[in-house]
Amino acid sequence: MTSESLLVFVKFGSAFLALLFVMIIANSLAGGADQAAETPWKKFNPTAADIHDGRQIMERNGCFSCHSIDGFGGQIGPRLDGAARRKSTEDLFLWIKSPGDVKPGTRMPQYNLPDASMIKIISYLETKDTVEVKP
Numbered sequence: 001m002t003s004e005s006l007l008v009f010v011k012f013g014s015a016f017l018a019l020l021f022v023m024i025i026a027n028s029l030a031g032g033a034d035q036a037a038e039t040p041w042k043k044f045n046p047t048a049a050d051i052h053d054g055r056q057i058m059e060r061n062g063c064f065s066c067h068s069i070d071g072f073g074g075q076i077g078p079r080l081d082g083a084a085r086r087k088s089t090e091d092l093f094l095w096i097k098s099p100g101d102v103k104p105g106t107r108m109p110q111y112n113l114p115d116a117s118m119i120k121i122i123s124y125l126e127t128k129d130t131v132e133v134k135p
């Protein structure tokens with residue numbers, strides 16, 4: 001190898017390495033962004049048991065003292081059949097997680113439920129996304 005071709009090799013070699021380095025960094029940044037966008041409800045694929053649990057978690061936490069579904073429950077909050085049509089999954093999640101942050105002064109209490117429980121509740125609410133109007 002002549003010293004000139006060695007020089008060319010070194011130049012292109014380092015350019016190649018720099019490019020590789022940039023690609024790796026860009027890739028890891030993109031991966032990081034993906035992770036941030038990976039919200040708990042997006043990878044959730046509810047089973048019938050999850051939906052059933054969602055209903056039970058609502059019963060245990062007294063949601064029905066203020067909300068009704070299928071004509072059963074309280075009147076303080078809006079009826080929740082149709083809630084999944086009015087609000088996106090993400091908005092339902094944020095709302096149930098921290099109602100006071102979404103709407104300061106709201107009467108709905110903050111429950112601090114684990115994410116998994118909220119996702120089950122939302123899965124249940126999503127099966128009740130239509131309101132049946134009785135004649």
Ligand code: HEC
Nearest residue numbers: 061062063066076077078083086096103106107108109121
């Ligand atoms: C003390 C009464 C009360 C309890 C208990 C309560 N909520 Fe609420 N909730 C409200 C009120 C009032 C609103 C309407 C908030 C507003 O617009 O100010 C609301 C709104 C909502 C909404 C948004 C509905 C829509 O159509 O926009 C959802 C979803 C919801 N509640 C779910 C729940 C769940 C799930 C529970 C139980 C874990 C629960 N709530 C317990 C009072 C309550």
